Amino acid sequence: MKIDFKTLRADFPLLKQTNRGKPLVYLDNSATNQKPRCVIDAISHYYTHDNANIHRGVYELSERATREYEKTRVTIKSFINAKHAHEIVFVRGATEGINLVAQSYGRTHFKVLDEIMISTMEHHSNIVPWQMLADQVGANLRIIPITDDGEIDMDAYQKLFTERTKMVAIAHASNALGTVNPIKEMIRIAHTHDVPVLVDGAQAFPHMPVDVQDLDCDFYVFSSHKAYGPTGIGVLYGKEKLLESMPPYQGGGDMIESVTFAKTTYNKVPFRFEAGTPDIAGVIGFGVALAYLKNIGMDNIAAHEQELLNYATQKLSAIPELKIIGVAKNKVGVISFVLKDVHPHDIGTVLDAHGIAIRAGHHCAMPVMERFQLPATVRASFGLYNNTADIDALVTGLQEVQRIFK
Amino acid sequence: MAGLRELYQEVIVDHSKHPRNFGELDNPTFRKDGFNPLCGDKLTLTISENNNVIEQIRFQGCGCAISVASASLMSEALQGKSRTEINAIFHDFHQLVTQGHNTILEIRLGKLAILAGVAEYPARVKCATLAWHTLNAAITGDTKQVSTE
Ligand SMILES: Cc1ncc(COP(=O)(O)O)c(C=O)c1O
16 A cells, blocks of 8 residues: 555644744654544543443443553554563653662572673663663673664674673664664574573564564563653553563552462563553553554655655755764664764754754764764754655755855 | 844853863852753863952853853852842843843843843743843852753
8 A cells, every 4th residue: 555645644633744844845854743533532532431430330431541542552562573461561661670670680580690681782671771780680781882884793692692691682774873773683692691681672563563572572662652642651562571570660450360468479471560550541542553554564654764764864964064973774764974164963953943853962872972973963863743844945055054064 | 133143242252162161160159060961061160258258260162152251251140249149130130031131130240141131932941041140049059950941
C-alpha cells in the first residue's frame, strides 16, 4: 500500500500552530514526538467513559478499564513479536525499564568484579543505572568504543568479553548520532559467551519494524512518548525465563499474591513488576498510537524517514562550514551537526525565531560529545509527519544563522 | 524576528567573535570557574582587586555568543568599579535580562543594556548571566563551583 505521508500531517493537531509567529517546523522527534488526534481522543474518551482502577473492581466499569489496559499488552506483544503477552511489562519509560533490569536482575545476578558492557554512544539513561548498580555490587563498567563515523567498533567489542562479563546494554539506535547498531550480530556474539543483552530501543522502536524473537534480545525497552503515544508510559520486554528469575522492583499493590506481616508472596510476571496503580489512560492511549502506526506500516515509516534522512544529508552537506557528526552507514532519521564558529545554542535560538524546533546541546549523551571533542551539537530528527519542506525551512534558517554570524 | 535581530545585533556578535579582555592575569586576586551544563559553556575568570576596587578582569573559555559577549561586555564595564558599584550593576543587569526593557535600568547600565533582548529567550538567560554569577562568587569568596543549574 502506498501511503500519502503529506495527508498524515493533518492527523496531528499540534502541528497546525505557530512558533514565534512562524508556522511550526517540528524537528525534535528524538526528544518526543507529537500525538495524532486518535490518541488524544482515546485518552479523553477513557476519562469520560471508562475510568476505574484495574485488576480489582468487581463492577463492569473496572472490568472494562482492565480489559482495555490488558488489550494494549497484547497489541505490544504482536507489535514486537514477543512470544507471550506476559513478557510485556509496563513501566514509565525506557529509563525506568533500564533501572528495573539493573536493580532487579542486576542486583540479584551480579557480584564483585563482574562486568557490564555498554557503549560510548549510550544515552545517560543507559549509563547511569549501570553505574549505580556497579557501585552497589562492586561491578565494573566496560565501554565499547565507537569509530570516527559513529559506529560500534566491532573488533573491540568482541575483545571486551571476559568470563566476568554479565550483561551487554546497548542502544538499538543512538539519539545523538542516529547510528543504528548491528544489534542482531552483537546479541549473537554476546550469546556465544552466555551473556544476556538489554537493548535500549527508545530511538529505534518508533522508526522501524522490531522483532524481539528475531533479534533474540533478552530485554528490550522503549518509551511511548517517542512513538506518538502519551508521556509517562513505556515498555520493558523481557524473556519469560529471565523475568521469572527476577524479584520485584518496587513493592505495593497489585504486585502481590498475598500479604501478611510475616511474609508476602509475589504476584506472577508481569504484575510482579507493576506495583501500584499504573498510568491506565497512558497505556490505553499507547495502544491506540500503535494501532495508528500499524495501519501506516512500520516499513513505510522507515522508508519515508530514510528518504528524509537522505534528502537532509544531501542538503546540509552542501552548506559550507557545516559538519555532520555521525555518518554511520545505517542511520535513523537523526542528523547531528555543527557549524564552524557558531555555537549550537545560538543556532537553536535563531532557528527558533524562524519557527523551527530542533535540539541544541549534549543530547543526554555527554560521552559522545567528549568522543568528538565538542561541547554540543545541533540535532534535527524526523518523524512520520515531516516532509522535505521542513528540511528546506531548516536550510533557509541555517543560511540566516550564517548571515548573522558571518 | 525583531527580537532575534535585537538579540544578535552587531555589537553582540562582534564581542562574541572578538572578546575583549580575553586571557588570564598572572597574579590574580581571585580566580573562579563557571559552568553552564545546559550549553556546555565554561569560563575561567581572573580578577585583580585593590582597595575594594576591581582593577582588572580577564576571562577565558568557550561558549555560545551570548555568554562570551556578556563576559566581554561585563569585563569592560566593571573594571575600575568598587564592590558596591558592582553589586548595584549586577542587580540591574539581572533584572534587565530576566524582565526585559526598562528605560531607567537601560540608562543606568549604558552599553550593557544591549543584552536586554535576552529576556525574550528565557532559555538563554543563563548564558547571559554565567560570567556575572562567576564574578560574584569570585569576589564574595564562594568556594562552590559556579553552575547555572
Ligand atoms: C537512546 C535513548 N535511550 C533512552 C532514552 C530515555 O527515554 P525516556 O526519557 O523516555 O525514559 C532516550 C530519550 O531521549 C534515548 O534517546
